[in-house]
Amino acid sequence: MKNMDAVFLNQVLMNGIQDILLVIRVEDGDDLFYEFINQVAMDRIGLTEESVGKRLQEVHHAEDYRFFRSNHLQVIRSKREFVYEDAFRSPRGNLYYSETRLTPLFDDNGDVVHIVVLVHDITDKKLAEDELENSRIELLESRDQFRIIAENSTDLIVLINAEGNVDYISPSTEDLLGIEDKDFIERPYSDFVHPDDVMVLHFTVDDSAGDNRHMKQEYRMKNSDGDWVWFELHGSAVFNEQGEFIHFVAVSRDISSRVLYEDKLKHIAYHDVLTDLPNRRSFYNQLTEALTGEQGQVALFVLDIDHFKEINDGFGHDRGDQVIKEFASRLRDAVQDRGTVARLGGDEFAVILQNIKSLEEVVSVAEGILQSIREPWHFGGQVFSVTTSIGVAISPVDGEITNDAINKQADLALYKAKEAGRNCFRVNT
Template sequence: MLAENLTDLICHHQPDGRYEWLSPSVEAILGYAPEALVGEDPYELFHPDDCERIRTESHEQILNGQEANTLIQYRIRHSEGHYVWLESLTETLRDASGEIVRLQVTSRDVTERQAIEEELQRQAHHDPLTGLANRTLLTLRLDALVASGETDFAVLYLDLDRFKAVNDTLGHSVGDELLVQLASRLRREARQCDTVARIGGDEFALLLTEIESEDDAVAAAARVSHAVHAPFDLGGTLREVTLSVGIVLGREDQQASGDVLREADLAAYDAKKNGRAGWRLFTPALREASDRRRRLEADLERAAERNELRVAYQPIVRLSDGALSGMEALVRWQHPELGLLYPDVFISIAEEIGRIGEVDRWVMQEGLRQFERWEAEMGREIDLTLSVNCSARDLHEPRFAERVRGIVGAEPRRAERLTLEITESLLVDDPQRAAAVLHELRRDGLRFSMDDFGTGYSSLSVIHALPVDTVKVDRAFVQRMHEDASALAMVNNVVGFAHTLGKDIVAEGIETPEHLVALREMGCEYGQGYLFGKPLAPDVMSTLVRADVPSWAPLWESVRA
């Protein structure tokens, strides 16, 4: 009577497993009348993938005298054809001699619980936005490959180029839609044995297995790059995107998934650094460069505090008569072990770790102090300008204007001699913010120069709306003037363009007398370059500042002749 009222399923089995008796609850759980299963082999009902596990982990252990005190979960077929998850505990019934005469199995339906657990497992291993595998699942699968010693795999690290611009211009919901569509395209390019994962905001990975060579991985990189080439329809707005892809191949010396993903990330970073929309294969040289970069990052954190930064000064010359009109302050880093480092080695690092503002302000402060030291030594004022580079990140700092005013102080002379050089890219990123900051500082007496003009996207209206005093022509155009007619035309156009707006011109990269003659004929006001001098240490520049006649004065005699 008790068995008839139990919701759990109780079954008696012969030692070989066949049913002898089943409680009435079998009909509610599995849809069978109890008598219909008597004499049947339950292995015919078990899910094929569970049969061997049931046999070895439960049935055979019990027959061999090992009591199965642990629960086992498995699937068994319902009368309607679908499978039900059961959780079962098996006990033995023995005769007087101790022989097993019957097995009693008590089971309960855990299908709903199993579904919840599977969903939780799915959520733990899949990205909620795209439905792709997440970093956790990718890591598990990659770790298994590495641990097995297999090397016939590759990881493609896929970094979406300029995704921030999509979020900033179209909104985060549109950015999410782009990621969902991108995930769909990546799925279509993956084979059944591959894993596509989203491992970060705009970063994806493709784990390729069963590959035969490097060519297979490169071909896969080409496929996914081509797959994203077609424009994405984002709510009626068509948007083209590209991927920077890093490739790492399986090797015997790899220890863990983290090592593989770091190498793939380094390769993707190198692809992005070298122009985006391409792929790079990981090499040990990339790791060495990364190690050196990390070291520089750590050392740069305290470079200013340790008094390791230096300033070199490059003369800016008035082209009408050759007089020294000012100088550009250029930062150097006297590294205690690596020696003197130039900006191309560490400025990008300073920008990435958020130290560029500190470096720029240090150069500004040191340059102004050097002017004041020269004036104190000479006993008179120096009527020269000091140009200092200003990064886009500087103007995006909330307190940038306040900090510059703190450096300039209440001395009008400091503000009047200081020129901040800005780039065109700054105006593209956030022209309204840039204009507001520049106008605020202009009221304090500072001047501004548009650096590397001609390499970006500035329009006449944008330049005209800003308090820019000077436009600097990029050295690349100046140096090609006599070999490339288009470069000569560009310089001529920029000079005319600037004069139309009432701006002065500084030509960079003047290296030959021919450059000087051509620029003077165009009406270019100022210039700098190796023809007049490389960036000079303060003591060398001091000699030039004190000189009545600069060392390049004979050039004007030959020009007049």
């Protein structure tokens, strides 16, 4: 070995290197001997001091020797450094990943006489790379799975980023809303949401991102015809490995039919089936709101159809139902948007007027109702005469009055109207 080579080798040894360091002596062009083995090599790959001076084939199994010889011959013939990665197990069974660097040293004739083998432990790096690759593969697989699910789903699947814009939306949007998925990309999702639902949706996304909670919310989106479609959203926030919010995954199902059904049930619960007017329950709720609100004085009208029992008994219940429906229609037309009309049951009806300014206003409405009901009634080619009696009670200007109290006053006024011969109204002031 040249003096310069010896100096180089000594410098390497003196650096206290923590990697495996071997020096291989080359004789007769391709005969390989161990000339130096450091302590790290002895600890990790089981070489001993007795290996120094021996041929490589005397130390290693035939398969390992063929692998080492092949790499060393490549350095000898090319006279260039060679680097490769490998994996091996220590005598204790620990798995190591390594980067091996074979560096040739030359004599005066330029022939390779030594090969310095430096084996650097890259186990941590390799495991990190493998983990990253596995994560990448899992991500790709999950993306593929996500895309397969999303593109075949009848629900609306959306990825909303931190800025509130759409990163992805499933093709089902064309069937559900009549809008192509490309028209959503990079646009704020709120552009397609009902104005009354935008803030609720923002809070849903923010709460999920803040608390990492699964969220559920109902909201409306506009379709291509300009109509609003009801959706029920189930969504969760997705975070990266640093815990940073990436996007909100929302799966929304069209619940328009359900909402319509629920609205119908709610309507039935608060409306009379025969006349479609608010029923007794709805009436009392609205009367309570009127009396406890700040809409000024309230006038309560209670009405009966005069001699309705005789109509029912003389012409049958079907004709009685026709009279009830026609009475409701005329009463609604007479009051219009000045008050609330309700059917309390049987032939009993009620009207609530709010923000009463004068007694004359109450009288005008009552007279209008009487006149509307007095108009001739036509059923099955016959002409009928139907009238009504009305009792009115007005809430005090100052002070409060309960539902029961104002109802009793209105009933008393109705009794007075009937005593006066019916087909008239009385006001209990």
